[in-house]
Amino acid sequence: MEANNHKFTIPLNDDVEQQTTTLELEPKKDMTDYSKRSQWLRAAVLGANDGLVSTASLMMGVGAVKTDIKAMILTGFAGLVAGACSMAIGEFVSVYSQLDIELAQMKRDKQQQQQRGITTSPSSESEEGEKESENLPNPLQAAAASALAFSAGAIVPLLAASFIREYKVRVGVLVAAVTLALIVFGWLGAVLGKTPVVRSSVRVLLGGWLAMAITFGLTKLIGSSGL
Known part of the structure; x- marks a missing residue:
């Protein structure tokens, strides 16, 4: 007696397998919220760019009427110290005002909850307090x-002009160094914030050139008039 060998064919759902494989092979999308970077990124880029442009403009302005390297370097150093102190104090006052506003709002929220009879357990209240404290702005850190950002930008023109005695070469090297730094700052801000690189770099570069040109031109005009 011979046994009958029966072959059973199990249908496979090719569409399901292909869809599963496709889903597995798809790269994960970048879910980073770059808007959260906007606050600290704006402060860092603004501080560095301000230090670079203001110090370079001061040095260019003095260089328009005085070719002495000592006068240019002292002017740039004074601009670095004064600008860094101004930025730190201004940021400290601004962030401290923001801190006062947020603390006052938190106090009002707690009073409203008490008036409505909303109570929370001590453990949950402690956890909420820790989270709120972590999210509060830090004036000293911001200052x-x-x-630091202002000083990092201001040191570029100082280093570029510190070791060159020849006036024309010094001015040329100063402009070249500032140009390169402006492009780098614009590129860095665009990369960290995921914005168009070329547009950001060109905008920062043209703004820096304009500031230096106006300072140099006006100082040259006033200096040549004998005022």
């Missing part, structure tokens, strides 16, 4: 970051 230090602003001063």
Whole structure:
């Protein structure tokens, strides 16, 4: 007696397998919220760019009427110190005002909850307090970051002009160094914020050139008039 060998064919759903494979092979999308970077990124880029442009413009302005390297370097150094202090104090006052506003709002929210009879457990209240404290702005940290960013930008023109005695070469090297730094700052801000690189770099570069040109031109005009 021979046994009958029966073959059973199990249908496979090719569409389901292909869809599953496709889903597995698809790269994960970048879910980073770049808008959260806007606050600290704006402060860092603004501080560095301000230090670069203002210090370079001061040095160009003095260089328009005085070819002495000592006068140009002292002017740039004074601009670095004064600008860093100004940025730090201004940021400290601004962030401290923001901190006062947020603390006052938190106090009002708690009073409203008490008036409505809303109660929370001590553990949950402690956790909420820790989270709120972490999210509060830090005036000292903001002031230090602003001063550091300004100094980082201001040191570029100072280093570029510190070791060159020849006036025309010094001015040329200063402009070239500032141009390169402006492009780098514009590129860095665009990359970190995921914005168009070329547009950001060109905008920062043209703004810096314009500031230096106006300072140099007006100082040259006033200096040549004998005022």
